[in-house]
Structure formats: structure tokens, C-alpha cells
Amino acid sequence: MPYILKHYFDPDWDLTKLKPAEQVDGSVDHHEKHFVHSVEAGAVIAEWVELAEDANGQDERFVYDEKAFPAGRGTGIKHRHPDRLYAAKDGYVCYKDGKIVVRDTLILAKDIDYHTGNIDFIGNVVIDGSVRSGFSVRGRDLSVHGQIEGAEVKALQDLNCKGGIKGGHKAQVKSGRDMKLAFCENATLQSSRDILIKGALMHSDVYAGRRLAVGGRLTGGNISAYNYIYVGEQLGGGLDTDTSLVLGYHPSLLYVNRESNIRIKKLHDDIASFEKILNKDDEFQEEYKEKLESAKAELELIKSLKVQLWEGMYCTECLEECKVLVPGVVKPGVEISIGNAYYKVDDYLEDVFFYYDHEEVKIGASTKNIKR
Structure with a gap:
């Protein structure tokens, strides 16, 4: 009985033919080209599936008469699931010289x-x-x-x-x-x-x-x-x-404190802007009143968190x-x-x-x- 090797990665992945990711609105993001797909150790990367007699349109490259994985380095088989090929380590999976391999270093x-x-x-x-x-x-x-x-x-x-x-x-x-x-x-x-x-x-x-x-x-x-x-x-x-x-x-807490100060300054600027609009324009009263209340609530929350942050920093004194x-x-x-x-x-x-x-x-x- 013929079998087809089902891949859980793109067997035709080619670094020279990367395409930008298409967004929901049909536009493309040229910063996201899915250069590499990561797999974790223990993930299934390929599997044998019986090929139905009336199956059409299957990729003939991956149709085999016998189940023998083209397994390379970084892959493994579990005795309980002999029809599945697993990643033996974290990394990326691809074909190399006809073998499926998992590499943990991307060069x-x-x-x-x-x-x-x-x-x-x-x-x-x-x-x-x-x-x-x-x-x-x-x-x-x-x-x-x-x-x-x-x-x-x-x-x-x-x-x-x-x-x-x-x-x-x-x-x-x-x-x-x-x-x-x-x-x-x-x-x-x-x-x-x-x-x-x-x-x-x-x-x-x-x-x-x-x-x-x-x-x-x-x-x-x-x-x-x-x-x-x-x-x-x-x-x-x-x-x-x-x-x-x-x-x-501890510097990580000082970094959080800096980010909090930046956000507090932004909120003060936003509050001043919202109040200015509310004092001049009746058309957007409902919209900007809600924004003003939200900004004031966030400001009070961040101030409260900063007090707790500094209490934690004093505990890390060295x-x-x-x-x-x-x-x-x-x-x-x-x-x-x-x-x-x-x-x-x-x-x-x-x-x-x-x-x-x-x-x-x-x-x-x-x-x-x-x-x-």
C-alpha cells in the first residue's frame, strides 16, 4: 500500500524566495517575510498517512511504497508512535541533501x-x-x-x-x-x-x-x-x-520606573489637550469626556503602581x-x-x-x- 509523507513544515522552504506577509486588508508587510519557522523539541514535523486509491493531486515526490523516514540530524522517532517524525531539539526544520533535519543555529x-x-x-x-x-x-x-x-x-x-x-x-x-x-x-x-x-x-x-x-x-x-x-x-x-x-x-525596576515616567508625561499632555477641547467645542463633548476620564484613571493607576515599585526597589538595595x-x-x-x-x-x-x-x-x- 502506498503512503504519503505529510509535512508539518514547508518542504519547499527557500531562503532565496521569501515573500512579504499579506495582511487582512490585502496589503503586505515588508518587515514580515517569515524568514524561518521555529519548532520546539518534541513537535511532530512529519507523519505517514495512507494514500487513498482515488486520491488525486498528491505531490508525487512524497509518495512512498514503504514507510522509511528520510530522517537526518536533529530528528527522532518514538516507539509508541512509529509513524511520526519528531524534532529532537529546538530549531528550524528543512530538507538538506534529501534528509529532514532540525538545526538549532540560524546562520x-x-x-x-x-x-x-x-x-x-x-x-x-x-x-x-x-x-x-x-x-x-x-x-x-x-x-x-x-x-x-x-x-x-x-x-x-x-x-x-x-x-x-x-x-x-x-x-x-x-x-x-x-x-x-x-x-x-x-x-x-x-x-x-x-x-x-x-x-x-x-x-x-x-x-x-x-x-x-x-x-x-x-x-x-x-x-x-x-x-x-x-x-x-x-x-x-x-x-x-x-x-x-x-x-x-535593581536596574530592571529602574527601567520600569523610567517607562512609567514617560507614560505619565504623555497622560498629562493628553489630559491638558482633552480639557482644552472640552472647553472650546460642544460637538465632541461625549467622546472627549470619556477619553479624559480614561486618561485620569490610568494616571492614578500608574502613580499607585509607582509607589509599589519604589517599595520594591528599596528592598533590592545593595x-x-x-x-x-x-x-x-x-x-x-x-x-x-x-x-x-x-x-x-x-x-x-x-x-x-x-x-x-x-x-x-x-x-x-x-x-x-x-x-x-
């Missing part, structure tokens, strides 16, 4: 742009090119050999960008574990553990779950690290450049371990907060460290004997 020898669309993959992603502005990449471990531009990049575990980041004030880069960068300009960085930057860190917002180390200059931006910041060459850009460092609170180490130069204007202690640098300093002592930020004269 892209090109930029992430309109040719590829966004990438959302369950396994590791290696990008030989750059991630262009307006696109997004998501994976387990991410390695980018080129640059990250104004893109959204998220690694569930580690992220390594050898070409550095030129974010254009739009880049959002996040890692579930450690992050390593050649340099970073005008971006927002979030990491649950350490952020290591070989060169300069300039005009960026940073949230490091444990430590931040910058080999070159750290100039401008709002920098948060739980307990440790190291800057090799220069901290601050002078009085004309705002450089703020915050230590001692002040005695906090250090800012700068073997290079510290320029005037740098603001350093460790818990509720605050210090603003008003003169040039060299080869110093900052630490918390009795509700004050104090300065040590040399970094050479400090344990890192």
Missing part, C-alpha cells in the same frame, strides 16, 4: 533588512552582516558581526555584537544574560547580568543587572548598574554633557558593595547616585573610585588595590 550571511524581514527564532542566531534600522531580531544566543542600527534586538541568553551599535536614538538592545559590544552610541541597553563594552559608550541609556565595564570613554546618558561600573579611559564629557550613574537598585572605578579621567559634571546618596563631580579627577559610606558617596584616591 545569515547577509544584513537583516527588507530582503530578510524581521527574525524571530527559537534557537541561536548568527548574523554575518548588520541589523538595519526599523527591523527586529529575536533569538536565544545572538551574534552580530556587523553593526546594530536603530533596531530592536533581543537575546534570551547572551548577545555579542562585534561591529558595535549606532542606534540613532532608536536602538533597543536586550539580553537575558551577558552582553558584549565593540562600542555603543545612542541606544538603550538592558542586560540581566553584565554588559562589557570594549570601546566607547556614548549618549545611551544602560541598565546592567550586575556590572558594566567600558574600556574606553563613557560620555552622556543615564547609566544604571546594580553594584559595579568600570570606565577605563574617561568618565563624562564635561559640563555640557549630562552623564548620570545610578547604583544600588549599597555597601557598590563601586565606580575609573583608572582614567573623570570630568566635571558627572552625577553619581548610590542608593539615596548623591555626588556631583565639580573638578577633574584621575585614577579614582567612588563608593558608598554612611549615606554618602565618597572618593578613593586609587583604583589599583580595589577588588573587581
Whole structure:
């Protein structure tokens, strides 16, 4: 009896023939081309089905006289279900040299742009090119050999960008574990553990779950690290450049607090706009009265949540371990907060460290004997 091999993936998947996703209204989204389809370990990827005698229109390539899976690496069969082929690991499934294989690493020898669309993959992603502005990449471990531009990049575990980041004030880069960068300009960085930057860190917002180390200059931006910041060459850009460092609170909570402040400002603007319309125009009274009440209710809710957020942040205080180490130069204007202690640098300093002592930020004269 003939059998047909039923696929739970596209057996003709071809990286060179990607098409943009069609929307409900018939338009197409050139950012979404379904570059790769992820499968989880244990998912059924192919199955034998008996071929009916009167069956027409079946793909003859997948009609077999005997049930023998063209199984390759990353696939497996369960004794209880011998007619099904399973993914043995997380990854993507395709045909390779006539075999069905599952691969856990997606290697892209090109930029992430309109040719590829966004990438959302369950396994590791290696990008030989750059991630262009307006696109997004998501994976387990991410390695980018080129640059990250104004893109959204998220690694569930580690992220390594050898070409550095030129974010254009739009880049959002996040890692579930450690992050390593050649340099970073005008971006927002979030990491649950350490952020290591070989060169300069300039005009960026940073949230490091444990430590931040910058080999070159750290100039401008709002920098948060739980307990440790190291800057090799220069901290601050002078009085004309705002450089703020915050230590001692969990950075993920500080990020939520920042987002809450942005939303509160937007709500205040909306409320003022709605009240202005209601005072001038009777035609839209009902519509804008409802919008005004909704905005006020959301504002009160966010304020209430911020109180709870700060209560939680105080519980995460880790002040005695906090250090800012700068073997290079510290320029005037740098603001350093460790818990509720605050210090603003008003003169040039060299080869110093900052630490918390009795509700004050104090300065040590040399970094050479400090344990890192």
C-alpha cells in the first residue's frame, strides 16, 4: 500500500524566495517575510498517512511504497508512535541533501533588512552582516558581526555584537544574560547580568543587572548598574554633557520606573489637550469626556503602581558593595547616585573610585588595590 509523507513544515522552504506577509486588508508587510519557522523539541514535523486509491493531486515526490523516514540530524522517532517524525531539539526544520533535519543555529550571511524581514527564532542566531534600522531580531544566543542600527534586538541568553551599535536614538538592545559590544552610541541597553563594552559608550541609556565595564570613554546618558561600573579611559564629557550613574537598585525596576515616567508625561499632555477641547467645542463633548476620564484613571493607576515599585526597589538595595572605578579621567559634571546618596563631580579627577559610606558617596584616591 502506498503512503504519503505529510509535512508539518514547508518542504519547499527557500531562503532565496521569501515573500512579504499579506495582511487582512490585502496589503503586505515588508518587515514580515517569515524568514524561518521555529519548532520546539518534541513537535511532530512529519507523519505517514495512507494514500487513498482515488486520491488525486498528491505531490508525487512524497509518495512512498514503504514507510522509511528520510530522517537526518536533529530528528527522532518514538516507539509508541512509529509513524511520526519528531524534532529532537529546538530549531528550524528543512530538507538538506534529501534528509529532514532540525538545526538549532540560524546562520545569515547577509544584513537583516527588507530582503530578510524581521527574525524571530527559537534557537541561536548568527548574523554575518548588520541589523538595519526599523527591523527586529529575536533569538536565544545572538551574534552580530556587523553593526546594530536603530533596531530592536533581543537575546534570551547572551548577545555579542562585534561591529558595535549606532542606534540613532532608536536602538533597543536586550539580553537575558551577558552582553558584549565593540562600542555603543545612542541606544538603550538592558542586560540581566553584565554588559562589557570594549570601546566607547556614548549618549545611551544602560541598565546592567550586575556590572558594566567600558574600556574606553563613557560620555552622556543615564547609566544604571546594580553594584559595579568600570570606565577605563574617561568618565563624562564635561559640563555640557549630562552623564548620570545610578547604583544600588535593581536596574530592571529602574527601567520600569523610567517607562512609567514617560507614560505619565504623555497622560498629562493628553489630559491638558482633552480639557482644552472640552472647553472650546460642544460637538465632541461625549467622546472627549470619556477619553479624559480614561486618561485620569490610568494616571492614578500608574502613580499607585509607582509607589509599589519604589517599595520594591528599596528592598533590592545593595549599597555597601557598590563601586565606580575609573583608572582614567573623570570630568566635571558627572552625577553619581548610590542608593539615596548623591555626588556631583565639580573638578577633574584621575585614577579614582567612588563608593558608598554612611549615606554618602565618597572618593578613593586609587583604583589599583580595589577588588573587581
